[in-house]
Amino acid sequence: MATWLPVTKEKGEGQVASGREELLAVLKRAATESEFLAQLAEDTHEALEEYYSLTSEERAALASGDIKKIESWVGKLDKELATWLWCRLSQEKY
Numbered sequence: 001m002a003t004w005l006p007v008t009k010e011k012g013e014g015q016v017a018s019g020r021e022e023l024l025a026v027l028k029r030a031a032t033e034s035e036f037l038a039q040l041a042e043d044t045h046e047a048l049e050e051y052y053s054l055t056s057e058e059r060a061a062l063a064s065g066d067i068k069k070i071e072s073w074v075g076k077l078d079k080e081l082a083t084w085l086w087c088r089l090s091q092e093k094y
Contacts, residue, residue, distance in 0.1 A: 030084035065089040
């Protein structure tokens with residue numbers, strides 16, 4: 001099983017990930033790792049803990065499955081990357 005780490009890039013003395021890269025990393029991981037997908041469904045906050053550069057607005061959009069907002073940040077999502085969002089929207093809780 002692959003180990004997923006947050007996407008980071010060098011910036012100055014520290015490492016900072018762009019929100020777009022982090023969002024795409026979360027969506028890609030959810031599409032390819034069923035355990036992570038289940039964790040997102042069970043406790044989105046905990047599942048996103050390691051993605052420290054996500055803003056509260058980005059976390060809220062992921063938690064609620066706000067496809068329009070996420071696509072406004074990252075561009076049109078293909079079917080694979082939209083997996084988590086469609087799963088979230090099909091759940092009864094938001």
